[in-house]
Amino acid sequence: MRRHHRSRVLAATAAACALSLALAGCSGTTKSDSKDDAKDKTQNTKADPDAPLKKGLKIAFLPKQINNPYFTVVDKAGIKAAEEFDGKAKEVGPSDAKASSQVSYINTLVQQRQDAILLAANDPNAVCGPLKQAMKQDVKIVSFDSDAGKDCRHVFINQAGSDELARKMVKDMAEQIDHKGQFAILSATQNATNQNTWIKIMKDELKKPAYKDMKLVKTAYGDDVDQKSFQETQGLLKAYPKLKGVISPTTVGLAAAARYVSGSSYKGKVVLGGLGTPNQMRKYIKDGTVEKFLLWDAEKLGYLGSYAAAALSSGQITGKEGEKFKAGNLGEYTVRADGEVILGPPTVFDKKNIDDFDF
The missing domain is CATH 3.40.50.2300 (Response regulator)
Structure with missing residues (x-):
């Protein structure tokens, strides 16, 4: 009888622990979490600029909305760039640009075990929490076009200063x-x-x-x-x-x-x-x-974003200031303060050059 009683106690204790862990995993960020809690793993990791890009990386582009012609150009270029390093990239996202529209997509991409998510944030306040949870699952987060906030991603690809x-x-x-x-x-x-x-x-x-x-x-x-x-x-x-x-x-x-x-x-x-x-x-x-x-050149923005995601996922960079990585045929880029990477200066379009571009 004692043996059975002890087994029941142990089983009950294990169940309580499991429930506690499950609740903790669903509760999100608490006041006791540090500001950069999701980045702890990154901060303790040293970048290896000579590390080779990993093969078969799974990368997802999450634009503000999928029916926006501008983001279509950016994402297609990023998806094509992934082929250069044998990665698999895709575009998913909402048909509207409402504040919370991207949250369910972030959660689904984490469940799909994507190596990296590239996101143009509709509302940083709405996506920050889910992105922090993704980072804790070792998903690399790259924001582009519209930043998710320095504590909610590893790198921000800014299209121009x-x-x-x-x-x-x-x-x-x-x-x-x-x-x-x-x-x-x-x-x-x-x-x-x-x-x-x-x-x-x-x-x-x-x-x-x-x-x-x-x-x-x-x-x-x-x-x-x-x-x-x-x-x-x-x-x-x-x-x-x-x-x-x-x-x-x-x-x-x-x-x-x-x-x-x-x-x-x-x-x-x-x-x-x-x-x-x-x-x-x-x-x-x-x-x-x-x-x-x-x-700016929208295709180059997507191309750079794809390589930044690959560099993060391969350990070439962690998002710290001063780190460098190569972005294919665009050459070398340096991570600036707060994890910002700038594509380059903007282009002025007028009658003289409008027909020189197709995007």
Whole structure:
């Protein structure tokens, strides 16, 4: 009887421990967790720049939304790049850019034991927790385009220096409206990291004496949805009859704004600028709706992201400042402060070079 009683006690104890572990695993981050808890393993790992890239790496691209032409270009290039190091890459994601839309995909990719996830964050607050859990499962996290936050990923692939890009958008607008008058910003979602970073820098740039006669009257949000961005453009122009220009630091927004202006009485009167893709903006450049816009090589962004994920998964880098890795035919890159890797300077697209690009 004692032996059976002892067995029951041991069994009950084991069950209680199992339940405790299960609850702990589902509870997420607690107050006792350190800020960089998910990175503990990385911080104690030393990078080996001479380590070969592992074969058969499983990499997943998770864009803000899968029906966005810009992200389609980025992700396809990254998927193709993975073939160069015998990796297997894919694209998955939501059809909308809502804050929590990416969470279920992150959880599923972890269950599928992906080696790395490359994510453009819709809302850092929504994805940070799941990403930290993924990192604890030794999944390498690379954010691109819109950062998930330095504590929620290993590396951030920044398409261009944020400061340079934001100030350039303001300068280009100022030149086209003679540094005078009202203008507005047509952004994506209210919580997009990259959008908010650029807007903050734009406002700082506007404090300079050169822009004393310019006024930012409103920041509107089209949520990276074509029709909503179209309607927001229409609303801005009706609400502010003296509006001279609109800066849209999102490719969906700029294309939608151009579509509205090109078929209205505002064509030739209201200046449009910001970020766009050549294929989306070509007809608006050629018909005079838009004089110029900015972007980086979207294909190179995906290509670099894929190699960064491979370098992390192979132990060549851990995300610490000063580490270096080779990104195929793009050459060597250095990890900067807070795990940032910058693709390079932005490109200005206009009538002279628009036909030199196909993306």
